[in-house]
Amino acid sequence: MRIIFWLFSVVVIFIFVLNIFILYNLFLNRSLIFLLFCSLIVMIRLFYGPTAADRIAAITIISIMIIGLCGILALFTGKNWYMDIALVWALQSFIAALTFAKFLERKKFYD
Numbered sequence: 001m002r003i004i005f006w007l008f009s010v011v012v013i014f015i016f017v018l019n020i021f022i023l024y025n026l027f028l029n030r031s032l033i034f035l036l037f038c039s040l041i042v043m044i045r046l047f048y049g050p051t052a053a054d055r056i057a058a059i060t061i062i063s064i065m066i067i068g069l070c071g072i073l074a075l076f077t078g079k080n081w082y083m084d085i086a087l088v089w090a091l092q093s094f095i096a097a098l099t100f101a102k103f104l105e106r107k108k109f110y111d
Contacts, residue, residue: 005059013039028076056100063093
């Protein structure tokens with residue numbers, strides 16, 4: 001599971017870097033650079049977090065940054081389907097956070 005999130009984060013970072021050179025809007029470029037910097041910091045927390053809770057928090061933060069990226073792209077491109085993706089991603093992130101919390105408490109699925 002961690003490898004899947006790591007690979008997805010690398011793809012998102014790569015897309016950020018490509019968008020910096022493709023898009024010309026100054027605010028968008030600055031916000032993408034900021035998200036890139038934040039994602040690198042979170043990736044460090046993901047790999048070197050001393051506990052499982054730290055790693056789960058890092059995965060949740062990555063999900064929040066992806067939602068923010070979708071919001072920024074929806075704002076500047078005018079395409080509404082970015083907001084649909086952000087909404088679905090937020091719902092899945094919430095369910096994943098609940099599942100990880102259950103896992104950390106070592107409870108069964110039906111408890």
